[in-house]
Amino acid sequence: MACSARRLTVFLIIAGLIVLIVPWEPVTLSAAEEIAPSPSSSEERVDVKKGLVAFVEIKTEEPVTVYILYPTQYTKYKATGSADGILEFKNITWLIYPIPALLEDQTVYFVPFVPKGGPKGGPKEGDVLFHTIYEDIYERIDRLMKGEEMLRAGMEMAVAGGTEVIRLTPLIPGLKVRLDFSGDTRFVIVKTIDLARYRKGVKSFEQLYEESDLKGSEKGINFSTTDFEDLYLIVRLIVRTRDPVRVKSVIHATKESAESGC
Amino acid sequence: MxxxxxxxxxxxxxxxxxxxxxxxxxxxxxxxxxxxxxxxxxxxxxxxxxxxxxxxxxxxxxxxxxxxxxxxxxxxxxxxxxxxxxxxxxxxxxxxxxxxxxxxxxxxxxxxxxxxxxxxxxxxxxxxxxxxxxxxxxxxxxxxxxxxxxxxxxIADEDVLNLIEQPASNAHAWEIGETVEMRKRVEGFTGGRFVVTVPTAPFKCPPGPYEVACLLREYFNNKKVKADITVVDANDKPQPGPLAQKWTGVLEAREIKYMPNSKVVEIDARARQVITDKGEKVGYDLVSIIPPNKxxxxxxxxxxxxxxxxxxxxxxxxxxxxxxxxxxxxxxxxxxxxxxxxxxxxxxxxxxxxxxxxxxxxxxxxxxPIYNVCYPYVSSEESMMVRADWDRDGKMLKAEADDPKKEYASSRASWERGLISGLFGA
Incomplete structure (x- = not known):
């Protein structure tokens, strides 16, 4: 495991990406198989054999939108350009997305691009880095059940506007969640129904801030999930800066989360 | 406590x-x-x-x-x-x-x-x-x-804004009374937009919402009722997750529009639309919101x-x-x-x-130890097959799935008959 993490770090230094705001979070490895990182700004096909889970990592210095597509969606997207039904992550600078192949082989395509009206001087050919790590699902469950904590998902996105809502999902009991902010923000974490009330104007940010236990204006927060509720991070920039603030979430699985069955 | x-x-x-x-x-x-x-x-x-x-x-x-x-x-x-x-x-x-x-x-x-x-x-x-x-x-x-x-x-209706206040706006197949009402509405549907919404996992019968969409596509086609069917899913992929690729292909083939990562947080019955956590509004003529399961x-x-x-x-x-x-x-x-x-x-x-x-x-x-086997419908004549085995401590040992087949539709019928007769006799 240590060896694999070292190799990744060496690669990142070579790639010049170690300077990103938030330190490198290695995926814990054992008998995992790594695929060499591939610089690309076009797309990445990931094939996952039955019994494995692939952790696909995407890194870029400038924010991009990433489409994640299954084969039939990919074929349709290529033929028609239609993004209907496609999973989309916006303003991403870092993403770890798991693809479990518990029942059968899986093939997933990752297509990053800079949306129209995106930041000037956005990523060019070769700026978006893909890196895939494969782990045995059963071995991973085994390690979780023995008490090891393991990376489950991660995301970093750029927030340029005044207030942004970010969904923290899927959440199950026993996960450890870490949020970091690169700039001065005020934030509150709410359940779905309060998000709906906020969107409808029934509750203000200040009201939610008053009521919530998970809130702050620090550079980060740690908490553990206790149930299956989806949570939403509502983050408000305190001082507008020229550079967007980066919000990073890292979620680790534990024994308790493994026993939750998801 | x-x-x-x-x-x-x-x-x-x-x-x-x-x-x-x-x-x-x-x-x-x-x-x-x-x-x-x-x-x-x-x-x-x-x-x-x-x-x-x-x-x-x-x-x-x-x-x-x-x-x-x-x-x-x-x-x-x-x-x-x-x-x-x-x-x-x-x-x-x-x-x-x-x-x-x-x-x-x-x-x-x-x-x-x-x-x-x-x-x-x-x-x-x-x-x-x-x-x-x-x-x-x-x-x-x-x-x-x-x-x-x-x-x-x-069924946690209270987790979807306005659903408690407007209960008659919705029907689904996750409770018996709702199921009867939904069938009545399906029979009376003369065409338009049919929307099924899926809560975040875990929920009862994970393949259920996609089965409903597929079976009703077939039903409406047979009745020559023109329906635009949309599945609005709070999850990032069709459930259960390991069947996602199969389901995606099945939904595509049936021209069922799929919206992943879109959690329905509100219903506006007067405007006939559901609203997602991203603020998207999805119009409907017939809706089946499956609220969070608790x-x-x-x-x-x-x-x-x-x-x-x-x-x-x-x-x-x-x-x-x-x-x-x-x-x-x-x-x-x-x-x-x-x-x-x-x-x-x-x-x-x-x-x-x-x-x-x-x-x-x-x-x-x-x-x-516990194991699961089930046969999710993709049509009235074809089902998939899923099986998973756990050890005594609840650790998953193995799992397998198979593509839709006609034989699995009859397996499904015997599977349920067996469950019922195990309690009540033939």
Whole structure:
């Protein structure tokens, strides 16, 4: 495991990406198989054999939108350009997305691009880095059940506007969640129904801030999930800066989360 | 957290005042003594003279436990509390909605169960007093030696803005009354936009929403009703996750629009639209919102877990009380929320209940581990196959799936017939 993490770090230094705001979070490895990182700004096909889970990592210095597509969606997207039904992550600078192949082989395509009206001087050919790590699902469950904590998902996105809502999902009991902010923000974490009330104007940010236990204006927060509720991070920039603030979430699985069955 | 009778009655009082108390007892009478002796203070049954096992819920898990326990502990008194007068097999809800079955084909009287010396009480559970080993039902209190909670899921309408205020705007196949209403609406649908929404996992019968979309695509096509079908999914992929690629292809082939990562947080019945957490508005002419699935609120009130009962996945015993067990959809276990695993969990927990009864069940052996097999429909003639196996501690050992086949549609029919006949006979 240590060896694999070292190799990744060496690669990142070579790639010049170690300077990103938030330190490198290695995926814990054992008998995992790594695929060499591939610089690309076009797309990445990931094939996952039955019994494995692939952790696909995407890194870029400038924010991009990433489409994640299954084969039939990919074929349709290529033929028609239609993004209907496609999973989309916006303003991403870092993403770890798991693809479990518990029942059968899986093939997933990752297509990053800079949306129209995106930041000037956005990523060019070769700026978006893909890196895939494969782990045995059963071995991973085994390690979780023995008490090891393991990376489950991660995301970093750029927030340029005044207030942004970010969904923290899927959440199950026993996960450890870490949020970091690169700039001065005020934030509150709410359940779905309060998000709906906020969107409808029934509750203000200040009201939610008053009521919530998970809130702050620090550079980060740690908490553990206790149930299956989806949570939403509502983050408000305190001082507008020229550079967007980066919000990073890292979620680790534990024994308790493994026993939750998801 | 210790639950006092006073605090529980206080919380029930809120329900009564809100008109939720099904027996319609007036609040002044309910709180006669504490404020007053209530109907819930009267015993539904006299105190047990021997060992009494109370099972809350007469679905697959509760009934399989009751019938298995009858064999393992013949001397024990077994009481099942169930709010519905009849048993209706859950997996057939989607068949009924799509017009493939009549409900009376899968409806059974509880008489054959009662005929096996298992007492069935029709009532609604209001609360549990673990310290007193007592359950409060709408028909009165019930003392127990051991308690099994098998109440399934509760549909959390309150988690979707306006759904409580506009209940008539929605119908789905996850509860019996809603299922009947949904079939009526499907039959009356003359064309337009049909929207199915999926809650975040875990929820009962994970393939269910996609089955409904596929079966209704076929049904509307056969009736030559033009329907634009959309599945608005709170999850990032169709469920269960490992079937995502198969489902995506199946939905594409049937021209069913799929919207992942879109959680419905509000319904606007007047404008006929649902609103997602991203603020997107999706218009409908017929809607089926499946709200989040949680366990009954009395579980949280009794300090047994939130939202599901915290249990040891091997023995199904509460992590807090040695005399309380929970199985099926209301328990926090790693097993799929399906009728099949619920049945096996029911059989399995009967062994642990029998062991816990002491001398009555001293010869009982460890039960077999849990596994799941099910056959999700992609059409009335074809189903997929999924199987997963866990070890005794709930760790998944292996899993497999197969593409849609005609033979699996008939396997599905026998699979459900087997579950029903295991309880009620042929």
């Amino acid at each position: 210790k639950i006092s009778r006073r605090s529980l009655l206080k919380s029930i009082g809120v329900s009564v005042a809100g008109g939720i108390f099904i027996n319609g007892v007036s609040s002044s009478r309910v709180f006669g003594e504490e404020k007053g002796i209530s109907k819930v203070h009267k015993p539904a049954l006299p105190p047990p003279t021997g060992k009494r096992v109370v099972i809350l819920g007469g679905g697959y898990s509760g009934l399989y436990c009751a019938t298995t326990l009858r064999d393992l502990a013949p001397e024990a008194e077994i009481v099942v509390v169930e709010k519905y007068p009849y048993f209706i097999s859950g997996p057939s809800h989607v068949d009924f909605v799509a017009g493939l079955k009549r409900l009376d084909e899968v409806m059974r009287s509880y008489d054959p169960i009662a005929g096996r010396n298992i007492r069935i009480i029709r009532s609604e559970v209001m609360g549990i007093l673990p310290e007193e080993k007592r359950v409060l039902t709408a028909s009165g209190g019930l003392e127990y030696t051991l308690l099994l909670i098998a109440t399934g899921i509760r 366990a009954a609120t009395f579980i949280k009130d009794a300090g047994l877990g939130d939202p599901f009962v915290d249990v040891d996945p091997a023995t199904f015993k509460s992590k807090k009380y040695d005399h309380i067990f929970a199985v099926g959809d209301c328990a926090k276990v790693p097993y799929t929320k399906s009728a099949f695993t619920a049945s096996l969990q029911g059989k399995s927990v009967a062994h642990y209940l029998a062991m816990a009864l002491g001398p009555l069940g001293s010869d009982v052996k460890e039960p077999a």
